[in-house]
Amino acid sequence: MRRPLVLTLAAALCVALLVGCDAADEPAPGPDASSTPAPGPDPTQPAATTTLHLAGADVQVDVLPVVRVGEHAVLTLDLTMPETGGDPAFLASALGGTGVLRLPSLAGLRLVDLERDVVHTVAVDTEGDAVTSGHDFIALDPGTTMRLQTAYAAPPAGSGSIGVFVPGGPYVPAVPVVDGELPPLDLPGEQVVDPTAPLDLGRVAEAPVAELEAFTAELEGAVETLTSTEEVRVTLGADVLFAVDSAELTSRARDALDAAAAHLADREPGTVLVVGHTDDVASDAYNQELSERRAAAVAAELGRRIDTTRFTLRTEGRGEAEPVVANTDDEARARNRRVTVTLTSTTTTTTEVTTKGELPPFEGPVGTGEEGVVVDSAGRYRITAPQARLVDGHVVVDLRIEPLDEGARAGVAFLSGVWHYRGDAWTVQRSASGLVMLRGGTAVYPTDHLAGVSDDGHEQWLPLADLETLGVLTGPRTFSVVYPDVGPLDEVAVQVGAALGVEPFRLTDIPVRPVEQGQAQTSR
Structure with a gap:
């Protein structure tokens, strides 16, 4: 299978040779000297x-x-x-x-x-x-x-x-x-x-x-894009696209559909399936008919934005039959009201992450990466990120968390929420998967990998981040989180958004430094 991100290995260990004689005194190399391999690491x-x-x-x-x-x-x-x-x-x-x-x-x-x-x-x-x-x-x-x-x-x-x-x-x-x-x-x-x-x-x-795969969310949660080796799936929030009980697109829908079309435009020709989904409010028949009309409305607008000679558009409505989470409250029902756009093609290419736009408004403590913020979750913690590392084309954010009082030693499970960002996947609730990297209006989630699928079809994804955050903290601890290649950048912001089971915070102005030769030898 092919992956959407093509990277080059940039970091390697360096061996310094200290020579104790003048160049003029060095003997001429023997006939076999040039072919003698250097000894490898012990x-x-x-x-x-x-x-x-x-x-x-x-x-x-x-x-x-x-x-x-x-x-x-x-x-x-x-x-x-x-x-x-x-x-x-x-x-x-x-x-x-x-x-x-x-x-x-x-x-x-x-x-x-x-x-x-x-x-x-x-x-x-x-x-x-x-x-x-x-x-x-x-x-x-x-x-x-x-x-x-x-x-x-x-x-x-x-x-x-x-x-x-x-x-x-x-x-x-x-x-x-x-x-x-x-x-x-x-x-x-x-x-x-x-x-x-x-x-x-x-x-x-x-x-x-x-x-390893990548997941991004754009436009304040209105558009989510999952790039895998076989398909591109874009999830559009129905509350952004439509008014309640309506299949007429709102004025806010234009930007969301522009972003969705941009994720399809650079792909190889294929079939684009547009599927409407609803929550469980109202009858099955009503929700089925509403989901079909909404899928048709989105497909019609996408048809004006993509080359329909290269992409075949199909629509389906699935009503309330395929919720991503149980319809237990208003927040869960909002996640289930959606329209998914899935392109299946034979070749996966890379779509650059959108970087335009300002950071969206945020409720929670905000500070620069060096200054940090203080959050209170069964005790107070100071969170900083003085810099990020550019390693092999990926961004590595080293989040430093320090307990500030006796009550803040039970671990930092607030870095991960109850729900998984991939919808119906199972989250690792004690992981650091909730820390997203921000580039303009785009949230980039940690690079992750599929670890298993349950008998009833639920996927479990593991982020390239700590999977267990409940260890006792008696002093500062570093949590590394690895993100995909999102193109050239000098600085990033990171945040944990407000949700069930997490404490929100945002860190801005985190400089990104390339890892120099030899820097990989020691980390503290």
């Missing part, structure tokens, strides 16, 4: 060092090179908790995630290939358990060091580096990939905790590699 030596906030303590993590072993790859982490750490860090949860569909332990620990726009999730055995050293209840105690190894599908031959998403700290963008022997699990020292079982690659039943 798989037993750290390639990057980062600090994670786990179980209320700052844990130092040395990230060793990823070792390719046949069709598998192994990530090795050396974790050290200081003596002053409080409780043990149970790694299955601290580095994991909680979803409606079962996630394996260490699910948040992922290898990220932004050049190919894919993510390698932890390999599992026939029981669905993670293939890793140790077991599901392994814990890191204060004053100890542990070496942890986790199995994945191998990156393609020739991949020189890959990103590592480690929950609890900044994203590590470029870790070398090498071929060779795995580093030994046993470490010297009296305070070393040995895993109870070695890594066994023979247990691997599945090593998933998932496509």
